[in-house]
Amino acid sequence: MHWQRMALFAATASALVWMNAAAVEAASLRMTPVGLDLSAPEKAGAISLTNTASEPVDLQVRIFKWSQVDGKDDLTDTRDVIVSPPVTTIKGGDTYTLRVVRVANRPVVGEEAYRLVIDELPKPIDPRATGQGVRMVLRSSMPVFFTAKDIRPDLQFKAWTEGGKSYLQVVNAGQRHAKLAGMKLVTPQGELSFGGGLNGYVLSGQTMKFEAPTDKVKPAPVVDKDGKPDPKAAAGPETRLDSGMVQLVSGIGSSIDVKQMVAVEAK
Missing domain, CATH: 2.60.40.10 (Immunoglobulins)
Incomplete structure (x- = not known):
C-alpha cells in the first residue's frame, strides 16, 4: 500500500x-x-x-x-x-x-x-x-x-517575493532533519512572519518551501524609554518587503537556532 x-x-x-x-x-x-x-x-x-x-x-x-x-x-x-x-x-x-x-x-x-x-x-x-x-x-x-551519532542538519536559505506573497526555500544538505517553527524575516521597518507555530520539517537531503500570504512587513512596535512596547503609541504603516539583505530568525519549537542574514529577491 x-x-x-x-x-x-x-x-x-x-x-x-x-x-x-x-x-x-x-x-x-x-x-x-x-x-x-x-x-x-x-x-x-x-x-x-x-x-x-x-x-x-x-x-x-x-x-x-x-x-x-x-x-x-x-x-x-x-x-x-x-x-x-x-x-x-x-x-x-x-x-x-x-x-x-x-x-x-x-x-x-x-x-x-x-x-x-x-x-x-x-x-x-x-x-x-x-x-x-x-x-x-x-x-x-x-x-x-x-x-546515527554526531550528525547535524545543514540548512541553506533563499527568500523571495512574488505576486504579493513571500516565500522561504530551505535546503537541508546535512544528514539530520530540521524542525522549523516561528520563522520570520526581520527588517529595520518590522517583521514578516511565516507563521507563529510549526512551519514544518525539512528531512535530510530535501528541499521545502514555506509561504507567507503577504509581502507586507508588520511594523515594529513603538517602545518607551525603558525599551518596552508602548500601547499608547500608534505603529507605523505596513511596508512591502524590499529586495536586499534581511535577518532570518527561527522561533520557539525549532530544533535548530537560526539567526542569519539572507538575500530577498523580488520576482
Missing part, C-alpha cells in the same frame, strides 16, 4: 467525520512524548497514550516510512520498524504504552524518518438509536527518527 501525500498533523486530530445530528462527540487522547528521536545504539522507544474521555476508545496504530518528494510529505509501508500493539482499546481515564522498535538488522546510516499514525476506530452505529450526534473519528500523526 502506498500512502501518498497524507495530511500530517503532529499529535493533532484531523478528518473523518460521522454525521447524524446536531450534537458533536469526540475522543480525547493525550500523548507523551509527541514524537521520538532515537540515536544509535537505541532501537526502541515508548509513547504513552491517555484517554481523557469517560468512554473507551478503540485505536489502530501503524508506522510508515516518511520521505519528502517534490516538497510534499510521502508515506510508504515499512518492515524496518514495528509498533506494538497495532490495535488496542483504552478505557476512559486509562493510560496505555505503545512500543516502537526498529527491527532492521543493518546499522542506521545518517537518519531514518518515520511517521506513527494513530486512528480511532469508529464504533458500530445502532440503527435503532436516536440522537447519536456527530461522531468525530480522530487521526493523529507524530514523527519518529532513528539517527
Whole structure:
C-alpha cells in the first residue's frame, strides 16, 4: 500500500467525520512524548497514550516510512520498524504504552524518518438509536527518527517575493532533519512572519518551501524609554518587503537556532 501525500498533523486530530445530528462527540487522547528521536545504539522507544474521555476508545496504530518528494510529505509501508500493539482499546481515564522498535538488522546510516499514525476506530452505529450526534473519528500523526551519532542538519536559505506573497526555500544538505517553527524575516521597518507555530520539517537531503500570504512587513512596535512596547503609541504603516539583505530568525519549537542574514529577491 502506498500512502501518498497524507495530511500530517503532529499529535493533532484531523478528518473523518460521522454525521447524524446536531450534537458533536469526540475522543480525547493525550500523548507523551509527541514524537521520538532515537540515536544509535537505541532501537526502541515508548509513547504513552491517555484517554481523557469517560468512554473507551478503540485505536489502530501503524508506522510508515516518511520521505519528502517534490516538497510534499510521502508515506510508504515499512518492515524496518514495528509498533506494538497495532490495535488496542483504552478505557476512559486509562493510560496505555505503545512500543516502537526498529527491527532492521543493518546499522542506521545518517537518519531514518518515520511517521506513527494513530486512528480511532469508529464504533458500530445502532440503527435503532436516536440522537447519536456527530461522531468525530480522530487521526493523529507524530514523527519518529532513528539517527546515527554526531550528525547535524545543514540548512541553506533563499527568500523571495512574488505576486504579493513571500516565500522561504530551505535546503537541508546535512544528514539530520530540521524542525522549523516561528520563522520570520526581520527588517529595520518590522517583521514578516511565516507563521507563529510549526512551519514544518525539512528531512535530510530535501528541499521545502514555506509561504507567507503577504509581502507586507508588520511594523515594529513603538517602545518607551525603558525599551518596552508602548500601547499608547500608534505603529507605523505596513511596508512591502524590499529586495536586499534581511535577518532570518527561527522561533520557539525549532530544533535548530537560526539567526542569519539572507538575500530577498523580488520576482
